[in-house]
Amino acid sequence: MTNFLIVYNRPCGHVDRLEEFASPVEAMYARFGAEESCDFDSNYEVVVISAKDENALRRSHSRYFLEDVGTVAV
Template sequence: MKHYLLIFDRLHGELLEEREFLDGDEALEARFAAEREGRPSHVEIVVLSADSREDIRRTHSRYFMSLGEIARG
């Protein structure tokens, strides 16, 4: 299983950062470090786990879509 750190700007519908980890603890440490940077409240920081990036894109597609794509549904 792989772990993906995603930093997403909800206000602008933009994925700011994406990192892949093989170790879940490392992914969580990276998440906590990113949270300590004091980002605005509209920036979402998550760690998602899946077998592949394609699985994450399918199950959490909004992180990979533009605002226009999200609005079109």
């Protein structure tokens, strides 16, 4: 399983940071640092989620990635 750190900007409705970690311990330390960087601002949601890969993460936690839906590359 891969561990993903997500920093989600609630007012803007998008992911500000998505980072992969092999170790859940490293992911949690990164989470604590990210929470501190955001000054524990309630406008940001900072989570660590384990998933098989990024595609599985995007399917299981799609609400974080809604901005990607309907995006068309030109």
